[in-house]
Amino acid sequence: MQNIDYSIFYKKSFLDYKKVSEFKYDLFISAFNESPRVKEVFKEFGAEEKHWIILPEYAYKETEFPSNGQIFNFKSGLSEADVIINYFEQAKIDDITNKKICIDITGFIRPHLVFLVIYLKHLGLNKVDFIYTDPKSYVKKEETDFSNNCIDKRQIIGCEGISFPDNSNDFLIIGAGYDYQRINDIAKFKNNTTKIHLFGFPSLQADMYQENILKASKARENSASKGDSSFLDNDYVILAPANDPFITAQQIKEFVDKKNLEKPITNIYLCPLSTKAQTLGFALYYIFENESLPMSIIFPFSSNYNRETTEGISKVWIYTVEF
Amino acid sequence: MNPFDITKAVDYTNQQLNDYWVDFPVPFEENIKPTSQMPMLILGGKGSGKTHIMKYFSYELQKLRYGSDLLSKIKEDGFIGIYWRCSGINGSRFNNKGYDEDFWKSIFEYYSEIWVGTLLMRILKDLDIISGNKLITEDILQKIENLFDIKPLKQFISIDDILEHLQILDKQISTEVNNLVFSRGSGLSENFKIHISPTKLFFELPKLLSSEIEYFNNLRFLFLIDEYENLLEYQQKYFNTLLREKEHPTNFKIGAKHYGMLTYKTYSSKEEIKEGAEFELFNLDEFFRESDADGKYLNFIEKICIRRLEHAGYHLTIEEFRNMFEVFNIESLNTDKYSEHIKKLKDNLAEILSSTRLKGKSSNKLSKEQIDEIISSISYPQNILIEKANILLIYRNIKKNGFADVIRESNKIKQNIDNKNFDEQNGIISYYKNDLLDQYCRENLKYVPYTGFDTLVKMSSGIPRSLIRFLKEIYRQADFSDEQPFSKKGRISLKSQLLAIRKESQAIFEDLGNSDRKVLRTLKRIGSFLQELRFSDLPPECSISIFRLNITDTSIEVDNIFKILLDYSYLIEVSDRREKNSNLKDRTFKLNGAIAPIWELSLAKRGVVDINRSELNSIIDSEEDDFKKQLEIIRKKYNFPFSNAITTQKTIEFDAEY
Numbered sequence: 001m002q003n004i005d006y007s008i009f010y011k012k013s014f015l016d017y018k019k020v021s022e023f024k025y026d027l028f029i030s031a032f033n034e035s036p037r038v039k040e041v042f043k044e045f046g047a048e049e050k051h052w053i054i055l056p057e058y059a060y061k062e063t064e065f066p067s068n069g070q071i072f073n074f075k076s077g078l079s080e081a082d083v084i085i086n087y088f089e090q091a092k093i094d095d096i097t098n099k100k101i102c103i104d105i106t107g108f109i110r111p112h113l114v115f116l117v118i119y120l121k122h123l124g125l126n127k128v129d130f131i132y133t134d135p136k137s138y139v140k141k142e143e144t145d146f147s148n149n150c151i152d153k154r155q156i157i158g159c160e161g162i163s164f165p166d167n168s169n170d171f172l173i174i175g176a177g178y179d180y181q182r183i184n185d186i187a188k189f190k191n192n193t194t195k196i197h198l199f200g201f202p203s204l205q206a207d208m209y210q211e212n213i214l215k216a217s218k219a220r221e222n223s224a225s226k227g228d229s230s231f232l233d234n235d236y237v238i239l240a241p242a243n244d245p246f247i248t249a250q251q252i253k254e255f256v257d258k259k260n261l262e263k264p265i266t267n268i269y270l271c272p273l274s275t276k277a278q279t280l281g282f283a284l285y286y287i288f289e290n291e292s293l294p295m296s297i298i299f300p301f302s303s304n305y306n307r308e309t310t311e312g313i314s315k316v317w318i319y320t321v322e323f
Numbered sequence: 324m325n326p327f328d329i330t331k332a333v334d335y336t337n338q339q340l341n342d343y344w345v346d347f348p349v350p351f352e353e354n355i356k357p358t359s360q361m362p363m364l365i366l367g368g369k370g371s372g373k374t375h376i377m378k379y380f381s382y383e384l385q386k387l388r389y390g391s392d393l394l395s396k397i398k399e400d401g402f403i404g405i406y407w408r409c410s411g412i413n414g415s416r417f418n419n420k421g422y423d424e425d426f427w428k429s430i431f432e433y434y435s436e437i438w439v440g441t442l443l444m445r446i447l448k449d450l451d452i453i454s455g456n457k458l459i460t461e462d463i464l465q466k467i468e469n470l471f472d473i474k475p476l477k478q479f480i481s482i483d484d485i486l487e488h489l490q491i492l493d494k495q496i497s498t499e500v501n502n503l504v505f506s507r508g509s510g511l512s513e514n515f516k517i518h519i520s521p522t523k524l525f526f527e528l529p530k531l532l533s534s535e536i537e538y539f540n541n542l543r544f545l546f547l548i549d550e551y552e553n554l555l556e557y558q559q560k561y562f563n564t565l566l567r568e569k570e571h572p573t574n575f576k577i578g579a580k581h582y583g584m585l586t587y588k589t590y591s592s593k594e595e596i597k598e599g600a601e602f603e604l605f606n607l608d609e610f611f612r613e614s615d616a617d618g619k620y621l622n623f624i625e626k627i628c629i630r631r632l633e634h635a636g637y638h639l640t641i642e643e644f645r646n647m648f649e650v651f652n653i654e655s656l657n658t659d660k661y662s663e664h665i666k667k668l669k670d671n672l673a674e675i676l677s678s679t680r681l682k683g684k685s686s687n688k689l690s691k692e693q694i695d696e697i698i699s700s701i702s703y704p705q706n707i708l709i710e711k712a713n714i715l716l717i718y719r720n721i722k723k724n725g726f727a728d729v730i731r732e733s734n735k736i737k738q739n740i741d742n743k744n745f746d747e748q749n750g751i752i753s754y755y756k757n758d759l760l761d762q763y764c765r766e767n768l769k770y771v772p773y774t775g776f777d778t779l780v781k782m783s784s785g786i787p788r789s790l791i792r793f794l795k796e797i798y799r800q801a802d803f804s805d806e807q808p809f810s811k812k813g814r815i816s817l818k819s820q821l822l823a824i825r826k827e828s829q830a831i832f833e834d835l836g837n838s839d840r841k842v843l844r845t846l847k848r849i850g851s852f853l854q855e856l857r858f859s860d861l862p863p864e865c866s867i868s869i870f871r872l873n874i875t876d877t878s879i880e881v882d883n884i885f886k887i888l889l890d891y892s893y894l895i896e897v898s899d900r901r902e903k904n905s906n907l908k909d910r911t912f913k914l915n916g917a918i919a920p921i922w923e924l925s926l927a928k929r930g931v932v933d934i935n936r937s938e939l940n941s942i943i944d945s946e947e948d949d950f951k952k953q954l955e956i957i958r959k960k961y962n963f964p965f966s967n968a969i970t971t972q973k974t975i976e977f978d979a980e981y
Contacts, residue, residue: 079419081504122505149838154415158504162497164490165438166445167411168337188836192333192408221792221830227328228799267411296413 034308136312159297175274185300200242248281326635367607368892370788381406552583582890611785651772661767700737796823850922859961864930
């Protein structure tokens, strides 16, 4: 076990997103989608260079591409690793380890975001800022659909870690968001695990926790390990703020350390399906802990994602990650 | 506590798996044949019980079963079960990243050896401890060490040393595989070496143990490889090769879902493994369904339920358990209150007065008085089935003779009723009883009465988990309504059963697992098509749920859709074995009973509906509006006034050919 205290990582927030115009970064990277949270922040953001990554799963046509910033477009069929590695190869960022870089995680698709974080560490960056903007609400409240049609369930490339043959005490920690069908998919994929739901609490907005529970409970036939009664049982639930990657990582760590002491965990699977901020937290936990535990990040991949699922721009968060 | 809360074997501990084990009336051992030399493929739908059965034959459960007699009992069993769940190996990581199948095959072969070695050595360690460290000598350890192509850094002086070495190699391989993405095609790192050749631990280690240690003489090393569907195709090809070339005392039992066998190919000169020659097939849910006829499946299911109840603290006899479920009984219903079916007939006949669409059907229009006379003649609230049969007789007459003869027919019915002559009605009832009853309930009570334990068993269609899921939800509903389910004083109401079945049928449907929209749309349309027929005024068959594709030369796409529907247990084939052929012609199917209530279909296996080419075209390929038109045609054909059926049918003979 590592002795990292994730809660000491630096973070700050502000209510007026236009403040991002005061920033002075060398490079700003964002993944394009329809959300004003993504487009407005990109427009205002203060940086020497600004890059849009167009992810194939949003299925944008060239005519729909944004007119500001440098565009990096990727064809469908590429893996999350191919997209991110190709981006860095195409972007040819000089002296990247000395650049002041900020990445907007709001529009990223989760597996790409996870691989991006892993890859930044591989590239040797010591410090990167991530930005995340809270929505005011989801478009259709708890009925919001995020992804369609799961086409594959597998480990995220580069996060495959180590697996041991003894699977008598395997755990699956699911960042349980609104997308209950994907929770179903991943719970069925790793059915022989004790499933733990990590819920965003406090949630991004007051009513979202309730909506989240309602939605996630639809998958409980598969995702509640010890029958329905265990769905919200303390032994099977982790709570972490929906917009705090560091506390998310810390809460996962504390939970895993505790369970590992009770009975050695044989394999741990992490599956970030909740907010992007928590997804970042899952990635950080994996980065710092994967050498000491048999661990991997798994994901139910979809062929396409909805371009916009939220309404309004709420708080903006900056997270500073030091690898 | 809900006795049926846990529905999956994977959510049980080994202890629970042992505690909840129920053997089949013909013991599973006779079918699984753990000491047989022939490998076996165990196929089954989701929830059919593969994992529970395979785990039962594993060393972990042998140990729990036999306690202090383990060593002698294993000798009696004649095998040691080494259970391997394929999902654990995370096979997808041994793929792509810019490398071809040959590259990955060599890594996967190596990794599989490390895994099988680890599983086997853990069992050996356990047996050695139980034997008082008498089994594994230094000499044996040395011989195991010699199986490795590269000598370990630390000599093996205990089984722990072997396990430690295997874990180091496991980590090395995993790390190498993980980091290949970053090396972008420049290959494995220079210091990465393959330490052991293929089959050394799969075949040579069991051989060594068998020949060198007396205890293992004549013991079979039985690899129980579960969840085969989680391997990639080339990985299955490798295991198929092992299965084909197995060497005594190793043998394999492979468990997979119906859709899980991605290939039967091997790496042995491109030979395929063949049933009968290289493996025996045990189709679990089919076996259960076939055992339904002589009551063995019911007996098995009852025991499962009683075992569950006992563990939850409910001590009921089978009879008490069965009687817990209220069963719908028409005789206990106050039928005077319900007359929707009569009203429907009256409305239909009244339509003749005003309708222009019936022009040409008959010159004889009915007056209001005549309609009242007909209704009065056929009404027989003393026996709702007779009354429903009377309505059917009226409809038959109209279909045959138009409206010219309907008054005469109703008078005849009236006369027969007065004379207590119900021969004609009884003929209908003997054939259509369930349909008349279901129609009556649907028209008057707004539900189809799927009630009683036997109904639940039928609905499970050879998939025990479906039944457990229904019971779980029934318990929840009944508990919520304070019915004290499964306590001695308790009773589970019709309402609780119906609510639970409605909810859980939908949930099972969503959970069967295929997400191909065209496949699911096909299934839903077949359901709607059969539902339309079943609840028509003159159903073409009784107890509709089975259909036959009366079509030759179906396209590859259609064949594939039906294969998926069968593989994922949305449909169940009811053809005789001799009728099962690779194409679809004349094969008969029914909807999985667990999802049949979504379309209010019968659970009986009686009438077979033929689906012709144009109907199938419409079901599979048409736009939603066109499919609705097709349903409308069916509706007109089998419902009052039956007038447009023939003429309209002609207009929808599609040009489309496969």
